[in-house]
Amino acid sequence: MSIIHSANWIKAASDCGTAAPVFKKEFTVSENVKSATLQISSLGVYEAKLNGKRVGDFILAPGWTNYQKRVQYQTYDITELLSKNNVLTVGVGNGWFLGRISKNIKEKPDTPLLICAVEIEYANNSKETFVSDASFLSSPSPTLFNDIYDGETYDAREFEYAWENAVVADYSKDVLIEQEGEIVRETETIKPVEYIVTPSGEHVIDFGQNMTGYIQFTVEGASGHEVVISHAEILDKHGNFYTENLRSAKEQIRYICNGKKETFKPSYTFYGFRYIKLENWPADIDLNNFTAIVVHSDMKRTGLFECSNKLINQLFKNTLWGQKSNFLDVPTDCPQRDERLGWTGDAQVFIKTASYNYNVEKFFKKWLHDLASEQLDNGDVPYVVPNTLYRYSSAAWGDAAVICPWQIYLTYNNKDILRDQFESMKKWVERIRNDGDTEFLWNTGNHFGDWLSKDAVPNETNFYGGTNITYIASAFYAYSTSLLIKAGKVLGKDMTEYENLYKNIVKEFKKAFISEDGSVIINTQTANILALKFDLCDNKAIVAKHLAELIQKNGNKLSTGFVGTPYLLHVLSDNGYSSLAYTLLLSDANPSWLYQIKRGATTIWEHWNGINENGDTLNPRMNSYNHYAYGSVVDWLYGVMAGINTDENNPGFKHIIFKPVTDERIDFVRASIDTRYGVVASEWKRSDSGDIEYIFNVPVGCSATVILGNDQYEVGSGEHRYTK
Numbered sequence: 080m081s082i083i084h085s086a087n088w089i090k091a092a093s094d095c096g097t098a099a100p101v102f103k104k105e106f107t108v109s110e111n112v113k114s115a116t117l118q119i120s121s122l123g124v125y126e127a128k129l130n131g132k133r134v135g136d137f138i139l140a141p142g143w144t145n146y147q148k149r150v151q152y153q154t155y156d157i158t159e160l161l162s163k164n165n166v167l168t169v170g171v172g173n174g175w176f177l178g179r180i181s182k183n184i185k186e187k188p189d190t191p192l193l194i195c196a197v198e199i200e201y202a203n204n205s206k207e208t209f210v211s212d213a214s215f216l217s218s219p220s221p222t223l224f225n226d227i228y229d230g231e232t233y234d235a236r237e238f239e240y241a242w243e244n245a246v247v248a249d250y251s252k253d254v255l256i257e258q259e260g261e262i263v264r265e266t267e268t269i270k271p272v273e274y275i276v277t278p279s280g281e282h283v284i285d286f287g288q289n290m291t292g293y294i295q296f297t298v299e300g301a302s303g304h305e306v307v308i309s310h311a312e313i314l315d316k317h318g319n320f321y322t323e324n325l326r327s328a329k330e331q332i333r334y335i336c337n338g339k340k341e342t343f344k345p346s347y348t349f350y351g352f353r354y355i356k357l358e359n360w361p362a363d364i365d366l367n368n369f370t371a372i373v374v375h376s377d378m379k380r381t382g383l384f385e386c387s388n389k390l391i392n393q394l395f396k397n398t399l400w401g402q403k404s405n406f407l408d409v410p411t412d413c414p415q416r417d418e419r420l421g422w423t424g425d426a427q428v429f430i431k432t433a434s435y436n437y438n439v440e441k442f443f444k445k446w447l448h449d450l451a452s453e454q455l456d457n458g459d460v461p462y463v464v465p466n467t468l469y470r471y472s473s474a475a476w477g478d479a480a481v482i483c484p485w486q487i488y489l490t491y492n493n494k495d496i497l498r499d500q501f502e503s504m505k506k507w508v509e510r511i512r513n514d515g516d517t518e519f520l521w522n523t524g525n526h527f528g529d530w531l532s533k534d535a536v537p538n539e540t541n542f543y544g545g546t547n548i549t550y551i552a553s554a555f556y557a558y559s560t561s562l563l564i565k566a567g568k569v570l571g572k573d574m575t576e577y578e579n580l581y582k583n584i585v586k587e588f589k590k591a592f593i594s595e596d597g598s599v600i601i602n603t604q605t606a607n608i609l610a611l612k613f614d615l616c617d618n619k620a621i622v623a624k625h626l627a628e629l630i631q632k633n634g635n636k637l638s639t640g641f642v643g644t645p646y647l648l649h650v651l652s653d654n655g656y657s658s659l660a661y662t663l664l665l666s667d668a669n670p671s672w673l674y675q676i677k678r679g680a681t682t683i684w685e686h687w688n689g690i691n692e693n694g695d696t697l698n699p700r701m702n703s704y705n706h707y708a709y710g711s712v713v714d715w716l717y718g719v720m721a722g723i724n725t726d727e728n729n730p731g732f733k734h735i736i737f738k739p740v741t742d743e744r745i746d747f748v749r750a751s752i753d754t755r756y757g758v759v760a761s762e763w764k765r766s767d768s769g770d771i772e773y774i775f776n777v778p779v780g781c782s783a784t785v786i787l788g789n790d791q792y793e794v795g796s797g798e799h800r801y802t803k
């Protein structure tokens with residue numbers, strides 16, 4: 080039990096309407112304070128100030144969890160902010176629990192709640208505490224409106240607070256847990272690159288980068304004058320401000336001026352944007368008055384990649400931006416439209432790349448704890464975590480329950496995550512096993528298929544792709560079972576039962592989907608990819624050949640969606656088709672990774688063709704320009720181009736497998752990952768003589784196997800050079 084557990088949840092005394100409530104407590108301390116801490120949390124998102132200064136730098140605290148069961152609280156050292164007479168003020172916005180994003184959630188308070196405790200320790204070791212209770216005052220605040228999707232309205236004029244005693248609210252305190260994830264912070268600022276008057280006369284500022292966060296601006300307007308700032312990811316093909324793909328999300332700031340020069344940024348929301356549109360701006364537009372502030376979970380950057388192809392470097396950079404934009408306390412699908420949810424499938428698809436780019440160990444630990452807490456007794460995994468949709472268990476989405484902990488184990492050698500999640504992993508496999516009347520195939524339920532692949536008929540209106548659903552579901556059933564077995568063995572468990580289950584799944588799978596000549600009977604790229612990746616075929620050569628033929632027949636273009644894409648290049652390079660893998664990577668035809676780069680993308684698009692060749696945008700019903708799923712190709716850049724791989728038997732890069740695959744279209748590659756044991760690096764470059772020089776770096780205490788063509792070397796820590 081922490082001091083915060085002795086405090087009370089409180090709410091505003093009167094209905095604040097759409098305004099965010101603010102709470103206030105004045106307290107006096109004696110002399111000789113040794114230290115002072117504030118423990119605090121809210122239902123809604125809070126911003127606390129002590130004596131006018133912001134406490135901590137956590138944006139949108141306390142973050143987003145399964146609030147019915149788990150609410151993080153934060154502990155701040157406030158010694159430096161303290162004086163003799165103190166005023167603690169805490170504003171609480173709607174955030175993720177009370178805003179539109181949680182409209183389906185029934186069991187929640189109807190107004191934001193706050194809980195906090197100040198503890199003062201004096202030099203003589205005595206302690207004094209002030210906890211939230213009815214002695215706190217409450218009032219509506221000048222934040223007249225706030226919502227994650229719709230933005231914020233702020234009245235900068237002289238504000239008359241209507242202070243009344245707060246009311247103690249009824250909400251469990253058992254849900255309070257210590258901060259578990261990363262802190263969400265303002266991590267960088269971006270200055271505008273251009274002021275544009277669009278063909279339809281709109282006043283638009285371009286920040287040059289699609290991103291997540293908010294803007295800070297300085298404005299001087301007559302008292303009562305309202306400015307409106309809208310946000311957008313792209314301009315349409317005519318160069319006009321385009322917001323249709325935000326669907327119902329308003330993404331606006333409304334600011335009421337007070338006659339003085341003021342600087343403002345929102346407190347309780349975030350925006351996905353590259354452009355802003357100004358309406359009613361009271362003066363000439365001066366770009367110096369605008370700054371974009373990037374906000375996301377403050378993960379340590381660990382991965383670097385660079386090669387001789389500039390477009391690939393941009394693809395890498397776009398993937399980093401995709402991750403920064405969508406790792407805002409939970410892994411989300413997108414940061415802009417009226418969605419922004421913790422889609423399990425998207426997270427699963429991207430986690431390997433994510434774990435190389437940044438240290439996401441803590442980030443996923445928290446999210447996976449939420450996933451387990453949201454799992455139903457029968458093992459059902461919600462489509463989104465935290466669960467706001469009450470819909471469950473699609474193949475490749477629910478499998479996040481197994482794939483994500485396993486990847487965190489591999490990247491960070493973190494056994495605790497396997498221990499924490501093992502029951503959840505097992506429940507997921509059992510959930511599939513017990514579904515329908517076939518124990519060894521998964522042929523029931525609703526699934527997203529190979530989401531957004533290009534081989535569906537008809538293409539534009541069918542998001543589920545062309546690969547048979549039972550095939551995908553059964554393939555993932557086999558894969559998750561295989562990972563569960565591995566996880567169990569790491570934890571020293573007897574996995575015989577699941578080994579038998581796995582054998583039967585594979586047997587039935589082959590019976591159902593592999594023909595006598597050894598090929599896969601489902602004729603899509605993704606079907607062949609899954610058979611190869613998940614070891615579901617005996618004759619890999621024939622399946623790989625078939626996959627290569629399908630790609631060639633398609634004009635050397637991919638047709639895969641969320642499910643097939645992450646493994647596409649891997650199965651090609653693993654099975655003798657690395658040149659074709661490079662061809663796909665380097666293609667800029669539609670669809671391909673570089674097509675969107677050619678069209679100016681600064682993040683990863685949801686659809687391969689979010690903007691068509693003629694400049695038309697896809698159906699706005701579902702067309703985000705900041706979805707990271709296809710950025711999952713970046714783990715192939717680290718793992719195959721640069722050749723940096725973990726060893727399942729000695730994970731976390733304690734033993735590294737270097738196996739770079741070169742191609743004559745690339746002159747050099749340089750990559751590194753700052754692992755738990757130190758920096759692992761790989762570099763190769765073509766010399767004038769045509770030889771390739773390789774340099775590998777192995778951290779102290781680690782070892783590596785270097786595989787270069789048919790040659791193999793076992794090496795210890797330090798730098799290792801080879802010329803071939």
Ligand code: BGC
Pocket residue numbers: 412413418422424425527530701706
């Ligand atoms: C999301 C996806 C998600 C999908 C599931 C979409 O609306 O944006 O990324 O995985 O739904 O079908």
